[in-house]
Amino acid sequence: MQDHLPPPVLQPDTLLDLPTLRFPDRLNCATELLDGPVGAADRSGRLAVLSPHGVRWTYAELHATVSRIAHVLTEDMGLVPGNRVLLRGTNTPMMVAIWLAVVRAGGVVVATMPLLRAKELAYVIDKARISHALCESTLSAELEAARTGGRALRTMYYPGATRDGADPGATRDGADPGATRDDTGPGVGVGLEEAMARHPGRFSPADTAATDPCLIAFTSGTTGMPKATVHSHRDVMAVCRSFPQHTLRATSDDRFVGTPSLAFTYGLGGLLLFPLHIGASVVLLDRAAPRQLARAIDEFRATVCFSGPTAYRAMCMDPAPYRLSSLRECVSAGEPLPPVTRKMWKQRTGQDLIDGLGSTEMLHIFIAMRGDEAATRPGALGRPVPGYLAAVVDDAGRPLPYGEVGALAVKGPTGCRYLDDARQADYVRNGWNLTGDACWADKDGYLHYHARLDDMIVSAGYNISPVEVEATLLTHPAVKECAAVAAPDDERGAVVRAHVVLAEGHTPSPELVLELQRFAKAEMAPYKYPRLITFCAELPRAGTGKIQRFRLRGADGGSAPSAEREGASGDTASL
Structure with a gap:
């Protein structure tokens, strides 16, 4: 089960010093x-x-469902410990049960975003050496297309969200979309629900080592081909005893809800691992647009929310009168949290946002700050979650003085282990995980986010943070969303190009370009202002919701109005 992992010299140091992070073998x-x-x-x-859709499973009912699925996997589909199982589905109770069943049976979960196409699925299947698949029937077409070319998978399908309210052990009527497609094993023509009905609601868990892999998570691919990150049973329990225990402080009486997919490690932690670990409840939304999230918070009186800055901002701007007063703890991660969004959320709900920095490679959040700290540390990202260490280093790995921007290096109870990937040597050096984030630290140990290292804009020798440019533009009433990237320039090497989604009631025009540029110059150092502005209907995003900046860097601006300001004090714009 340890095949194709990095050699020991390229593996990260593992810190398990805290008593809560010590686990049996x-x-x-x-x-x-x-x-x-x-x-x-x-x-x-x-x-x-x-x-x-009507599901209200107790822990006993979830346990029985998980056990039946584990029996199907091992007895009907031939799963043995170490087999990799592709999961393809939306956020539903059934998806949670399937995830737990694969792990309980000793398999390795490889969950995929519902929006992935056949070519992307084929890459995942080949890279992770997947042998089995459980797929929501409405998502079958792309998986079937990906199976061509000799990819033999033992596959079962299950109904989507509209059937979630059914008895998890009930027999299905045998509609074709729910049937098994098994190229190499028994059970052809049987859907998962029908197969489950044949098995008991008890299953003895596989005897696995703490260091055995149980999860392969693929990065979102915002900068290139996705990387497969491998995490163990111990890693999963370590993140459950880190951020949620020290920063989130949820209890068994809380009810969780959120938008990130369970295939995204942020969503996996916030909507499966953390609530179940403490015996709380979680509301699973198969459609997780901001309005659906707000409606669910109101309907279910949710108390803990996991989402991203874009969704929090959208809920603040939505005139629908959904009640959000039940919320007690709200976590933002996935993208930098603009101060204006934090302020809007506080005004809308009375609650502060917990900001967090995590990565697929580290499994979950390792730098965080509770909202009540934000007032005294404006703009700070936070400090390392207990159990983790962080440093800001130069290109040679040497610690930098306070206030200097450098690469963020982290080590803790989890770390990066890419599956069969030469990029491991870029991420792990001398036992430290180099996350790809540029940060600086103040004298009290608070980290301040600057940018992704590959998103940094260097213009005429100046280092410009796209996060700062975006945060400034977002305070203008005409701007709904924006993303800043580097655009090639013969004179300066690169200039800032801002891609702007306008708020309702505003239309693109050369005059608005000039207004936004003047506004930016008045709010921050003149060399940082966007010399190019492009208006767009929406920003390109990965399935995780992260902005795909590489696509924006390759954009030519299209035909939308844009302008360039010539010189630090010029008042004219050319189209």
Whole structure:
């Protein structure tokens, strides 16, 4: 199960110094997620997972569902420990049960974004050496197309969200979209629900080592081909005992909700691992647009929310009168949190946002700051979550003085292990994980985010943070969303180009270009202002919701109005 992982010299140091981060040699993380820690109060009658489609499973019902699926995997589909299982589905209670069943049976989960196409799925199947697949029937077409070219997968389909309210052990009527497609094994023509009905609701977990892989997560591919990151049972339990315990401070009485996909490690932690680990409940949304999220918060009286800056900003600007007063803790991650969005959310809900920096490579959030700290540390990202260490270093890996921008290096209980990928040597050096983020630290140890290293804009010798440019433009009432990137320039090497999505009631024009440029110059150093502005209907995003800046860097600006300001004090614009 350790095949194709990096050699020891390229693996990160693992810090397990805290008592809560010490684990037995034999560990199956699905056991503690379902049953709770040894000696904990019985949770079987408590609500575990809910959905807008009528599901209200207790922990006992979830446990039985997981057990039946594990029996199907091992007895009907021939799964043995170490097999990689592709999961393809939206955020539903069934998806949660399937994830837990694969891990409980000793398999390795490879969850994929629902929007992935056949070519992208084929890459994942080949890279992760996948042998089995469980797929929502409405998403079958792309998976079937990806199976061509000799990719033999033992596959079962299950109904989507509209069937979630059904008895998880009930027999399905055998409609073709739910049938098994098994190129190499038994059970042809049987859907997952029908197969589950044949099995008992108890399953003994596989005897796995704490360091055995249980999850392969693919990066979002915002800068190139996605990388496959491998995480163990111990890694999963380590993140459950890090950020949520020290920063989130949720309890078993909380009800979680959010927008990120379970295929995205941010969503996996916030909407599966963290709530189940503490015996709380979670609302799964198969459609996670900001308005659907706000409606679910109102309907289910959710208390803990995981989402991103774009969704929080959209909910603030939505005139729909959904009640958000039940919220107690709200986490923002995935993209930099603009101060204006933090302020808007506080005005809308009375709650502060918890800002977090995490990565697929590290599994979840490792730098964080509670919202009540933001008032005294404006613009700060936060400090390392207990259990993690962080440093700001130069190109040679030497620590930089306070206030100097450099590369963020991190080590802790989790770390980067790419599957069969030469890029491991770029991410891990001397035991430290180099996250690709440019930051600086103040004298109290708070980190301040500057940019992604590959997003830095260098113009006429000046280092310009796109995050700062975006945060400034977002304070203008005409700007709904924006992203700043470098555009080639013969004189300066590069200049700032801002791609702007306008708020309702504003239309693109050369006059608005000049207004935004003058506004930016008045709010920050003149060399940082966007010399080029392009208006667009929407920003390109990956399935995780992250802006795909590489696509913006390759954009030519199209035919939308744009302008360039010549010189630091010029008042004219040329089209």
